[in-house]
Amino acid sequence: MTIPLNPQARLEAALPAALSRLRATPGAFAALWCGSAARGEGNAHSDLDFHVLVTGDKRWRANYVVAGVPVEAFHNPVRKVRAMFAARQGDTITMFAEGRPVWPHPDLDALIAEARALHAAGPEPRPLSQQARFRLVEEVMDARALAEAGDPLHVLVACRAAGLATEALFEARGWWKVKPQRWLSTLQEHDPEAAHDLHTVLTAPDAGVRQAALDALTVRVTGDLTYREGGSDPAPVP
Structure with missing residues (x-):
């Protein structure tokens, strides 16, 4: 045999x-x-x-x-x-x-x-640009609205925002990027609390708990969840 x-x-x-x-x-x-x-x-x-x-x-x-x-x-x-x-x-x-x-x-x-x-x-740390920060905060707020409405799509939007926040955290801290399959193990090595937040976003059955973890993960790279003034420079239209 x-x-x-x-x-x-x-x-x-x-x-x-x-x-x-x-x-x-x-x-x-x-x-x-x-x-x-x-x-x-x-x-x-x-x-x-x-x-x-x-x-x-x-x-x-x-x-x-x-x-x-x-x-x-x-x-x-x-x-x-x-x-x-x-x-x-x-x-x-x-x-x-x-x-x-x-x-x-x-x-x-x-x-x-x-x-x-x-x-x-390690790579040079790359802080979030104002535009990237705005987009990330906007994603988190979209997720928050779905959580408050009890919308089942909160799972999808929260996980998408957590992915953006995780990638931004790697860049801001000066860590080499890895495939998503290695995010949790790499975060556990560098920042166990961030690993816990990401794990909670991915696994928590309760939308409120999931959103709170997303907020905490995002704040690690944005500082807070307030909107700030910014934008791109005017560019010619072809």
Whole structure:
């Protein structure tokens, strides 16, 4: 009797076949395994993600399936990866900082070291602009109106506003952005109270409790929930 593999084991079992295909790519000379599976957190819906170093002047993305597992591979010359680092592209920096080399090369080792240093330093904090703050407060007030009216749409609007507030909080505090799947764990590491607020918005059955948590989460980045004067500069109409 064959015992089915758990999701992480299934992903790891497909790794040799995926790596064989990567090695057959013309110009490829190194590969970094990244994403949830590389962190040992793969689930039934995870794929295998790779950053592949290539020679030449072109970059591309490839998607395919090996051993029943979907694969996504990003192919870049070394200088393009360094350009993405210089542009502070958080997703690329995080992948290289957390990834696992499965096709080693000195150039890949150097990029991993650079990414880890950048990741540890964090991005420059980016406070909310007045326009972004206005839009966020407006979303929260729209949610509050639905909560007071007992409208079931409050769940949807509150969660949408919580997403905006969470993204704004990451930028304002100078934390690298992560996928929504990692918001709670990352917030728990940096700000447990903010993690509690977000968890409450997502899980509280009572609209009043949900709204109070949304208010608290938002105030962490806006300071308060008052409207302030602002706007954009006049722009020519084409």
